[in-house]
Amino acid sequence: MKQAKKKIFQEFIAAKGLKSTRQRDIILDVFLSSDRHLSIEELYLKLRAKHPGIGYATVYRTLKLFAESGIAREIHFGDGQTRYEHLAAGEHHDHLVCTGCGTIVEFENEAIEQLQDEIAAGYGFLIKNHKLELYGLCAKCRG
Amino acid sequence: MKQAKKKIFQEFIAAKGLKSTRQRDIILDVFLSSDRHLSIEELYLKLRAKHPGIGYATVYRTLKLFAESGIAREIHFGDGQTRYEHLAAGEHHDHLVCTGCGTIVEFENEAIEQLQDEIAAGYGFLIKNHKLELYGLCAKCRG
DNA sequence: GCCATAATTGAAAGTGATTTTCAATATACA
DNA sequence: TGTATATTGAAAATCACTTTCAATTATGGC
Structure with a gap:
């Protein structure tokens, strides 16, 4: 399913006439193997640990592309940080x-929908x- | 009901040991007679039209007080603007x-709650x- | 009313998150 | 390989607020 998302993103890139770059591959890889609900800051720090060359702006730009391509969604919990899942x-x-502790639980409910x-x-x-x-x-x- | 909110706010102000000021009165008045879901910027512009002396910071500070007092609620629709209703x-x-057009409809649903x-x-x-x-x-x- | 104390104000500077700019670099395709 | 074009990183800019600070204004006691 990680592969499926990578494929979707590659197709999105191709369809838009954009280019496949080393940075985008790295960011996608780290993003997909991270916890969900990571803030941009957290993802950036995680990325920097292994790939010091990657810039802040590139991470922002790339996450936007992920959202546009449909493999990610932007979420806001009102703490001023943007997260992507x-x-x-x-x-x-x-x-x-x-x-209290910031824990996030995901749920689905057909009846509510x-x-x-x-x-x-x-x-x-x-x-x-x-x-x-x-x-x-x-x-x-x-308590 | 406008009077009721004004009273609640006055009581809040008094209980907190804060002061009743001309600016707060004006802002509350304009706020209560405005459309719901007005952004801070929109409210500020509306205020400035009749009361040019009122500062940006005062509007921000006062809206926070309204929310604290319970007569208003902060809302975010993901467009980067904070609104108060x-x-x-x-x-x-x-x-x-x-x-499409930005229209906002309010609803209540007991079953969902x-x-x-x-x-x-x-x-x-x-x-x-x-x-x-x-x-x-x-x-x-x-369409 | 007059004073003293403390809250409030407006303007401007400061924040923090995100975006844009721009020159250098990398990718894709002929 | 060459060339047009997208991408990158760093730094500057922007946006939506928040804070600072000196001046002004309420409020309660006399």
Whole structure:
């Protein structure tokens, strides 16, 4: 599935008339083998550890391309940091965020998605995507 | 209901040992008589039209106070702008955002809220608040 | 009202995250 | 291989706020 995403990205690059570069390969590789929900800063530091030559701007630019190509999604948890998570085609999930320790849990719920579509339809909207985040305290932090 | 919010804010100010100022009164007044979901920039411009003396920093500071006092809520739609919406006590709603024309529709759905609590409970979380935004095209923009 | 104390203000400087600029370099294709 | 064009890294610029600071303004006691 890592290979599948790499292939999708290569095709995206080719279709756009862009070029395949050493940096993009490295960033994609490190990105795909990282935890999900990594902030750009965290990914940059991880990259720098093995590949000191890679610049900040390149990481930003490349992550945007990942999102554009569909293999990644940008997420904001309101802490001022942008995060990207890698995503399989068609996959979708929402987040539970612990405001105590920062733990992030992913979940999927078909019933909620369906309700959303119904609500949207009621207002004449055609939903393209959505964002659902639940903020609270995890079991540990509830004390 | 505008009066009710003004009263809540006055009480908040008093309880915190803060002062009631001309600027805060003006900003609150303009804020409450504005469309919901106004960005800070938009509110600032609207304010400046009638009250040229009011500074940017004061608007930012005052909106934060509104949020703290409970009469307003900060919202982010991922366009890099912070918005504030005025809110009646205990009120909660979510948003439908048209990515075509920017129209924002508010909605409430008890069934979704309940499902959220169930999901959260399943992971041991105690939910404090949540954010649900549906992005898509409104009836007009579906064309 | 008058004073003293402390909060508030506006302008400007400072932040932090992200973007842009630009000259040098690398890639793709003829 | 040559050439046109995309990409890169470093540094400067931008954007949306936040902080600083000296001047101004409320508030409570007398």
